[in-house]
Amino acid sequence: MNSEAKCDKFTAINELARRRGYFWQSYEIYGGVSGFVTYGPLGAKLKQNIEAKLRELFVTKLGLLEIESSVITPGKVFEASGHVNHFKEPMVECLACNKRFRADHLLEEYAKQSCVETEKMSLKQIQKALEAHGIMCPECGGGFKPPQQFLTMFQTTIGPYSNATGYGRPEAAQGIFVEFNRLYAMAREKLPFGVIQIGHALRNEISPRQGLIRLREFTIADLEFFFDPEEPNCCLLKDVENETLRIYLAPERKACSEKIVEVTVKEAVAKQIIRSEWQAFFMAMAKKLLIEIGVPAENQRFIEKLPWEKAHYATQCFDQEVYVDRWGWIEVSGHAYRTDYDLDCHTKASGADLRVFKEYPEPIEQEQLVVKPVKAKLGPAFKGEAKKVAELLSNAPAEEVAASLEKDGYYMAENHKVLPEHVEVTHEKTVIRGKRFIPHVVEPSFGSDRLFYVALEYAYNVKDDRVVMGFPRAIAPTQLGVYPLVSKDGIDKKAREVHQQLLNEGFTAELDETGSIGRRYARADEAGVPLGITVDYDTLHDNSVTVRDRDSWRQVRTPIKSLPELLHKYFQGKLNFEDLGT
RNA sequence: GCGGUCGUAGUCUAGUUUGGCUAGGACAUCAGCCUGCCACGCUGACGACCCGGGUUCGAAUCCCGGCGACCGCACCA
Numbered sequence: 001m002n003s004e005a006k007c008d009k010f011t012a013i014n015e016l017a018r019r020r021g022y023f024w025q026s027y028e029i030y031g032g033v034s035g036f037v038t039y040g041p042l043g044a045k046l047k048q049n050i051e052a053k054l055r056e057l058f059v060t061k062l063g064l065l066e067i068e069s070s071v072i073t074p075g076k077v078f079e080a081s082g083h084v085n086h087f088k089e090p091m092v093e094c095l096a097c098n099k100r101f102r103a104d105h106l107l108e109e110y111a112k113q114s115c116v117e118t119e120k121m122s123l124k125q126i127q128k129a130l131e132a133h134g135i136m137c138p139e140c141g142g143g144f145k146p147p148q149q150f151l152t153m154f155q156t157t158i159g160p161y162s163n164a165t166g167y168g169r170p171e172a173a174q175g176i177f178v179e180f181n182r183l184y185a186m187a188r189e190k191l192p193f194g195v196i197q198i199g200h201a202l203r204n205e206i207s208p209r210q211g212l213i214r215l216r217e218f219t220i221a222d223l224e225f226f227f228d229p230e231e232p233n234c235c236l237l238k239d240v241e242n243e244t245l246r247i248y249l250a251p252e253r254k255a256c257s258e259k260i261v262e263v264t265v266k267e268a269v270a271k272q273i274i275r276s277e278w279q280a281f282f283m284a285m286a287k288k289l290l291i292e293i294g295v296p297a298e299n300q301r302f303i304e305k306l307p308w309e310k311a312h313y314a315t316q317c318f319d320q321e322v323y324v325d326r327w328g329w330i331e332v333s334g335h336a337y338r339t340d341y342d343l344d345c346h347t348k349a350s351g352a353d354l355r356v357f358k359e360y361p362e363p364i365e366q367e368q369l370v371v372k373p374v375k376a377k378l379g380p381a382f383k384g385e386a387k388k389v390a391e392l393l394s395n396a397p398a399e400e401v402a403a404s405l406e407k408d409g410y411y412m413a414e415n416h417k418v419l420p421e422h423v424e425v426t427h428e429k430t431v432i433r434g435k436r437f438i439p440h441v442v443e444p445s446f447g448s449d450r451l452f453y454v455a456l457e458y459a460y461n462v463k464d465d466r467v468v469m470g471f472p473r474a475i476a477p478t479q480l481g482v483y484p485l486v487s488k489d490g491i492d493k494k495a496r497e498v499h500q501q502l503l504n505e506g507f508t509a510e511l512d513e514t515g516s517i518g519r520r521y522a523r524a525d526e527a528g529v530p531l532g533i534t535v536d537y538d539t540l541h542d543n544s545v546t547v548r549d550r551d552s553w554r555q556v557r558t559p560i561k562s563l564p565e566l567l568h569k570y571f572q573g574k575l576n577f578e579d580l581g582t
Numbered sequence: 583g584c585g586g587u588c589g590u591a592g593u594c595u596a597g598u599u600u601g602g603c604u605a606g607g608a609c610a611u612c613a614g615c616c617u618g619c620c621a622c623g624c625u626g627a628c629g630a631c632c633c634g635g636g637u638u639c640g641a642a643u644c645c646c647g648g649c650g651a652c653c654g655c656a657c658c659a
Binding site: 011015016018019025028030031032033034082083085086087088089091093101102150152170203205206207208209214309310311312313464465466483485486487488514515516517518519520521522523525532534536537546548553555 | 594610611612618621633651657658
């Protein structure tokens with residue numbers, strides 16, 4: 001088992017995960033469905049702890065706002081955001097060999113059409129274009145069935161009688177954008193500010209096959225950070241400016257070079273490698289997060305997306321990648337500069353004003369020509385049409401109306417003849433105190449399940465033919481194991497007391513009294529329990545216990561009464577194992 | 583969806599070619615004994631042939647269909 005484990009960690013981890021209750025494929029009794037997993041007791045706790053780390057880093061320390069919105073989303077939202085158009089692909093199937101191809105890719109390759117062109121084409125246009133260019137199956141030369149769209153969002157109907165289309169959200173971000181006005185109010189109407197949402201998202205993948213890496217239902221952590229594009233400087237950049245980032249840049253990728261540049265955050269910004277300071281900041285934070293869940297810096301990198309790889313909303317986009325045994329580099333987070341794309345789309349589609357107001361340092365005074373309808377005269381003159389005429393006058397450019405009155409002695413508001421007596425033309429001074437604009441957004445987006453998987457893979461160690469899950473102590477699902485050395489002579493009773501005390505202190509602690517002590521240590525190692533507390537014969541005399549370190553297997557001796565304080569500090573990272581006793 | 587490989591207790595697996603099973607083992611789990619710090623002592627218990635159909639006196643084994651897994655193709659905004 002262990003030699004195989006070295007060959008393929010993915011297999012070993014999946015097996016361990018099932019056996020020990022980290023995660024497994026859902027609905028097994030009905031044969032299982034791929035793309036859905038159940039997190040077991042250890043896994044659920046580990047995932048919570050990883051998400052707690054995310055919250056600690058972004059919510060607690062940076063003061064971002066956290067929200068929770070619904071998964072089912074009215075169709076209008078994703079029509080506005082562009083997902084309905086972009087979350088589907090036109091595909092054709094060969095009549096002869098049944099192979100499937102992306103229709104737009106075929107046109108790009110054989111008809112030399114740009115992806116900008118194919119993007120806009122309807123299915124019928126695609127079919128005609130395929131026929132016009134005589135494109136046949138690249139595999140066998142056969143003809144194609146009519147093209148079909150594959151929508152990768154889960155579609156449903158909201159309510160029993162309505163035919164309102166709803167979608168399972170493929171990202172949590174839109175839940176933030178649509179609530180922008182309220183959230184901006186809660187941020188005390190100040191930029192910059194950020195909102196995070198950690199929740200389930202759904203994507204109907206055609207064929208998900210890589211365990212936790214590609215799921216149909218998964219947990220996403222979308223962070224939307226709003227700022228003024230005219231004040232794009234990041235006030236927190238100093239905190240991370242000397243962090244180094246390993247980046248695989250787009251030009252290198254185009255040249256098929258493997259070259260990774262290693263730059264500090266400061267340099268990346270100065271050299272415009274990363275065009276948004278806030279994006280650079282969050283990339284540094286993402287690196288920190290991954291280190292905290294156990295992935296060393298040298299096994300992380302950022303990869304700049306090529307133009308055709310980028311999401312429809314993004315300008316510059318980086319993926320954070322982690323090296324894993326089975327597939328090499330896999331994406332764990334995406335960092336997109338979404339500009340004002342989403343808020344602009346929702347402004348246009350909903351009619352709601354999602355702009356923010358920015359006061360100028362000095363108010364600007366302007367003199368403006370104003371044409372005011374005189375209601376008292378309009379009424380008798382136009383009777384029932386008066387209201388309409390007034391409206392037409394208000395909407396017409398003042399200069400045009402004034403000029404016409406001056407020159408011709410009247411102004412035609414459609415077919416109504418407006419005379420000078422009907423209006424009052426004045427020069428008014430207006431004071432413009434500021435302007436309205438749509439904030440820009442940088443979005444770091446983490447795949448929680450992928451973070452979970454890489455945490456498992458980097459924790460996975462084999463020591464003396466035993467599996468030891470070396471989770472960083474902050475994310476370990478179980479913090480403490482409590483063991484009676486033997487189950488007799490009152491030692492078992494004492495161990496239960498110690499266990500209860502530790503639970504009362506708020507630790508997650510497991511009591512294990514079966515089997516030999518070595519077996520229990522081994523079992524705890526597989527569950528990644530950082531510390532073992534063993535009650536032995538000496539405990540009965542002097543109230544001290546041994547504390548065992550999961551990673552070094554060393555032991556120290558400590559009085560029971562000092563355990564709570566020492567252990568709290570240990571799990572906060574303020575003490576090392578050696579400091580826990582003698 | 584396509585092609586290849588595969589599907590036996592919680593896990594790993596023997597048996598499938600050549601039908602004869604009351605399906606064997608190991609680890610894990612549970613109960614009891616034993617215990618003096620790293621899964622290694624003893625006794626016992628629990629527990630499986632992916633689903634459906636067919637062939638046959640008899641199917642884990644052969645045939646067909648379905649489901650699922652792994653690899654490759656495609657897909658992964």
